[in-house]
Amino acid sequence: MHNLKHVTSLLNLFFFLCLFNVCVAGAGDNSGDPLAGVNPFTPRASLIRYWKNQISNDLPKSEFLLNKASPLSAVELATFSRLADHNGLSAQLSSFCSSAKLLCFPDLLASLEKHDQNVNFASYHSKNFTNYGTSRPGGFDSFKNYSDNDNLPVDSFRRYSRDSVGHGDKFSHYAPDGNVVDQSFNTYGAAATGGAGEFKNYNHFVNVPNLRFTSYSDDSNGRKQSFTSYTEDSNSGAESFSSYGKNGNAAGNEFTGYGKNSNVMGSSFTGYGETGNSVGDTFTSYASMGNNPQNNFKNYGDGGNAAIDTFKNYRDQSNTGDDSFQSYAKNSNSEKVNFLNYGQSFNEGTDKFTGYGNGAKGQTVGFKIYGVNNTFKDYAKKGVTFGRYINQSSEVLASMATDGKPVNRWVEPGKFFRERMLKSGTVMPMPDIRDKMPVRSFLPRVISSKLPFSTSKLTELKQIFHAGDNSSMESILADGLSECERAPSPGETKRCVGSVEDMIDFATSVLGRNVEVRTTQNTNGSTRNVMIGSVKGINGGKVTKSVSCHQSLFPYLLYYCHSVPKVRVYEADLLDPKTKAKINRGVSICHLDTTDWSSGHGAFAALGSGPGKIEVCHWIFENDMTWTIAD
Numbered sequence: 001m002h003n004l005k006h007v008t009s010l011l012n013l014f015f016f017l018c019l020f021n022v023c024v025a026g027a028g029d030n031s032g033d034p035l036a037g038v039n040p041f042t043p044r045a046s047l048i049r050y051w052k053n054q055i056s057n058d059l060p061k062s063e064f065l066l067n068k069a070s071p072l073s074a075v076e077l078a079t080f081s082r083l084a085d086h087n088g089l090s091a092q093l094s095s096f097c098s099s100a101k102l103l104c105f106p107d108l109l110a111s112l113e114k115h116d117q118n119v120n121f122a123s124y125h126s127k128n129f130t131n132y133g134t135s136r137p138g139g140f141d142s143f144k145n146y147s148d149n150d151n152l153p154v155d156s157f158r159r160y161s162r163d164s165v166g167h168g169d170k171f172s173h174y175a176p177d178g179n180v181v182d183q184s185f186n187t188y189g190a191a192a193t194g195g196a197g198e199f200k201n202y203n204h205f206v207n208v209p210n211l212r213f214t215s216y217s218d219d220s221n222g223r224k225q226s227f228t229s230y231t232e233d234s235n236s237g238a239e240s241f242s243s244y245g246k247n248g249n250a251a252g253n254e255f256t257g258y259g260k261n262s263n264v265m266g267s268s269f270t271g272y273g274e275t276g277n278s279v280g281d282t283f284t285s286y287a288s289m290g291n292n293p294q295n296n297f298k299n300y301g302d303g304g305n306a307a308i309d310t311f312k313n314y315r316d317q318s319n320t321g322d323d324s325f326q327s328y329a330k331n332s333n334s335e336k337v338n339f340l341n342y343g344q345s346f347n348e349g350t351d352k353f354t355g356y357g358n359g360a361k362g363q364t365v366g367f368k369i370y371g372v373n374n375t376f377k378d379y380a381k382k383g384v385t386f387g388r389y390i391n392q393s394s395e396v397l398a399s400m401a402t403d404g405k406p407v408n409r410w411v412e413p414g415k416f417f418r419e420r421m422l423k424s425g426t427v428m429p430m431p432d433i434r435d436k437m438p439v440r441s442f443l444p445r446v447i448s449s450k451l452p453f454s455t456s457k458l459t460e461l462k463q464i465f466h467a468g469d470n471s472s473m474e475s476i477l478a479d480g481l482s483e484c485e486r487a488p489s490p491g492e493t494k495r496c497v498g499s500v501e502d503m504i505d506f507a508t509s510v511l512g513r514n515v516e517v518r519t520t521q522n523t524n525g526s527t528r529n530v531m532i533g534s535v536k537g538i539n540g541g542k543v544t545k546s547v548s549c550h551q552s553l554f555p556y557l558l559y560y561c562h563s564v565p566k567v568r569v570y571e572a573d574l575l576d577p578k579t580k581a582k583i584n585r586g587v588s589i590c591h592l593d594t595t596d597w598s599s600g601h602g603a604f605a606a607l608g609s610g611p612g613k614i615e616v617c618h619w620i621f622e623n624d625m626t627w628t629i630a631d
Helices: 002-018 030-031 043-054 074-084 090-100 394-399 455-464 472-485 500-511 602-607
Strands: 118-124 128-130 138-142 154-158 170-174 180-186 196-200 208-214 224-228 238-242 252-256 266-270 281-284 292-297 308-312 322-327 337-344 349-355 364-370 376-377 384-386 427-429 495-499 517-519 529-537 545-550 558-562 568-574 582-591 616-619 625-629
Touching: 043 500, 180 266, 180 472, 196 322, 208 472, 224 281, 238 364, 322 455, 384 529, 455 472, 472 495, 495 500, 500 517, 500 558, 500 625, 602 616
Parallel strands: 118 138, 128 154, 138 170, 154 180, 170 196, 180 208, 196 224, 208 238, 224 252, 238 266, 252 281, 266 292, 281 308, 292 322, 308 337, 322 349, 337 364, 349 376, 364 384
Antiparallel strands: 427 529, 495 558, 517 625, 529 568, 545 558, 545 625, 568 582, 582 616
């Protein structure tokens, strides 16, 4: 009843304001007005009025940006705003996320289902398997084409196959082509005897995977796990193996083709194989041909007996990468570790061995054909042999050009280019400028301003968005907040914005009120060659100011906006090289001063040279934008 009275009062106010021409007719002479036919109490109408008040020119409002306004109706806006006032959004999260078009993961209900027959799971998604197959004798479960092409697959396997005997699980073509993937395996196969778990073609072509194996196969006996073609060709994700195979006996784990061709993939192995007996782990072609893989082995094999670990072609031909081995095989007995052809990165990576093998007895550790830039601290010296180091890769250094030609196959062709390429008739590769983020909308500022937004209030934000510990949502929230709170680079002015109104405020604070927003027209030409047609330099091609805004991964649409000095902005027609037909209108920005850029920046890896020696240009990708002073 109280909510009904509130809505009624809003409607009364609506009719009152109509008397003073706040309402806009939906037909007649106002048909060209962007407010025509729009309820004045919706977020879109509010945004249009704000745009008119804050931006001084009469240029057409950008439909590209207006379409990102919250889709909430007037009544929904009033309802969710009141819930935000009273910390009540969490209780209505599902309807809030659906109505406001946000990124939220489903809350999975526990499944206590048991089975005693072989099961083939095909074309299945977002399932919570809890106590599934407990004490199962023999049998085999197959997960094939599971969560295919799902945008936000969330799968939970908890106490699956616990106490089973001779039971096999096969995950084949599991969750390929997903976007933001959240999968957890907790006490999976615990206390199982025999049997096998096979992960094959798991999470292929995934954008942001977050995979967690906790207490997987604990106290198992003779159970084998294999990870083949696991998270290949994936982007910017993480996998964690915590207390994996603890107290296991005669277990074998094989990682083959793991993380191959992936970009910025992180794996952490904590307490892996702890106090295990006769455990064999093989890492073959692990993180090979990837870009900046990050792997952390902490207390791996602690207290183990007679374990054999083999690292073969590990991080081979990758671009940089960092591995940390901390207290690896601590207090172990008769541990055998072979590092064969390890860490031969394209660009120099980093490996840190701290407290490796401390307290161990009878260990045999061999390093053969091992990469560069290694730090060994508090390392157990006995039983360690070093075959051959690769101290420097002369072929790599010789290939670093300074004439602007691409030299690094890990940086996508066309992602960075020189300013001289922006002239009519030039044929150049276009990178993949397609937006791979989940589709979301801005929140109305009246709601976003009421939500916590700082790492100090991460717990409150997790409660609102139902983010469990170590979940994908927790990572999304923490990473987004951390990037927004990062100190600006020298000369940079930055701000994270969760509403178009905030974006307008930041752009006008830097550029003044006579501004307009520009973005690349479409994604035509992505991943293939394009020909440059007519080129227009904004502000006459002079050095100018701009505010560029890039999407961040967050529950609601969040942009990282920043302004850097000494840039030139261009618009260019993009043509099909064969037909010369116009296919796109691209916006690019050229950074003239790269002095403060890192020497390891991808632009220099792609173009050669180094900080301060060349200018670097790039395209504005789909759904990103740059604000400039209006021409």
